[in-house]
Amino acid sequence: MKCPPFEYHRATSVDDAVAALAAAEDSKILAGGQSLVPVLALRLARPTVLVDVNRIPGLDGLDVRDGVLHAGALVRHAALARQALHPLAAAAAASIGHAAIRSRGTLGGSLAHADPAAELPAVLRACDGAVVVAGPDGTRRVGADALFVGALQTDLAEPEMITGVELGVPDAWGFAEFARRHGDFAVVSVAAARFGDRLRVVVGGVAGVPHLLETSAPSGTGALDEVAGALADDVDPSSDLHGSAGHRRALTRELARRALADVITEPAREPT
Numbered sequence: 696m697k698c699p700p701f702e703y704h705r706a707t708s709v710d711d712a713v714a715a716l717a718a719a720e721d722s723k724i725l726a727g728g729q730s731l732v733p734v735l736a737l738r739l740a741r742p743t744v745l746v747d748v749n750r751i752p753g754l755d756g757l758d759v760r761d762g763v764l765h766a767g768a769l770v771r772h773a774a775l776a777r778q779a780l781h782p783l784a785a786a787a788a789a790s791i792g793h794a795a796i797r798s799r800g801t802l803g804g805s806l807a808h809a810d811p812a813a814e815l816p817a818v819l820r821a822c823d824g825a826v827v828v829a830g831p832d833g834t835r836r837v838g839a840d841a842l843f844v845g846a847l848q849t850d851l852a853e854p855e856m857i858t859g860v861e862l863g864v865p866d867a868w869g870f871a872e873f874a875r876r877h878g879d880f881a882v883v884s885v886a887a888a889r890f891g892d893r894l895r896v897v898v899g900g901v902a903g904v905p906h907l908l909e910t911s912a913p914s915g916t917g918a919l920d921e922v923a924g925a926l927a928d929d930v931d932p933s934s935d936l937h938g939s940a941g942h943r944r945a946l947t948r949e950l951a952r953r954a955l956a957d958v959i960t961e962p963a964r965e966p967t
């Protein structure tokens with residue numbers, strides 16, 4: 696199907712984008728288009744104005760300051776996958792779709808779209824991250840715990856635009872996911888991040904928003920099984936055509952074990 700008719704505005708700055716968004720009754724930001732264009736083609740949304748933010752300068756930077764990665768909203772998944780400043784974000788971005796999707800899709804677009812199975816929302820939550828948002832009343836910062844309010848739903852208002860993303864760089868990290876075919880959305884994914892003695896483990900694909908378990912980082916024999924088991928008990932997935940609730944719970948346990956393998960170090964077992 697073809698997209699419904701819309702007016703097209705190519706924004707030259709964040710202020711220009713926000714003004715164009717606010718001026719229209721039903722407007723949408725066009726970033727990489729990898730989620731929005733299918734939505735339009737399926738006629739699931741009919742915005743009257745599309746505000747293309749791709750040519751706004753200065754929104755594709757990556758830089759670490761005081762242990763936090765500051766990324767522009769227009770950083771493409773492929774660029775995030777290539778960088779070494781934040782290895783957890785790199786591993787997660789490399790798992791998104793296919794190369795063509797990674798070369799167009801953007802960090803800001805993925806977080807704004809808030810697909811429950813998407814990798815980058817899980818990473819934002821695991822890293823206790825935040826988005827910087829520009830709107831008609833100025834700029835605000837929204838933490839990951841407040842940003843995601845439901846499947847495909849965020850705290851953002853219509854004329855607001857994510858301009859930047861902040862991700863704490865963890866001391867240790869892990870990422871694992873299961874997809875039925877290469878390039879598919881993950882059925883379940885797990886992102887784990889340790890900051891000092893604080894452990895944040897996030898599961899994607901088991902609820903409307905990325906599911907967080909926060910705990911002090913355990914150590915000692917059996918710690919890995921303990922956290923993976925606690926996480927599997929904590930999630931409450933539902934069944935759909937991609938997998939039953941039980942399958943998702945079992946995936947959560949196994950993927951958590953894999954994601955946590957380099958995060959929780961257990962003493963070597965005594966030979967028996």
Ligand SMILES: Cc1cc2nc3c(=O)[nH]c(=O)nc-3n(C[C@H](O)[C@H](O)[C@H](O)COP(=O)(O)OP(=O)(O)OC[C@H]3O[C@@H](n4cnc5c(N)ncnc54)[C@H](O)[C@@H]3O)c2cc1C
Nearest residue numbers: 724726727728729730731792800801803804805807813857
């Ligand atoms: C075949 C296929 C497979 C895919 N597989 C995966 C996958 O495995 N994992 C995964 O995570 N994703 C996957 N995606 C989605 C992809 O990652 C998208 O790039 C991403 O979800 C949206 O980013 P975008 O830049 O393309 O945003 P767009 O499609 O341009 O926009 C998406 C939504 O976000 C809004 N938006 C965009 N940018 C901003 C902003 N800066 N501020 C506020 N709102 C904004 C738009 O208005 C729109 O509502 C897949 C897509 C396709 C087509």
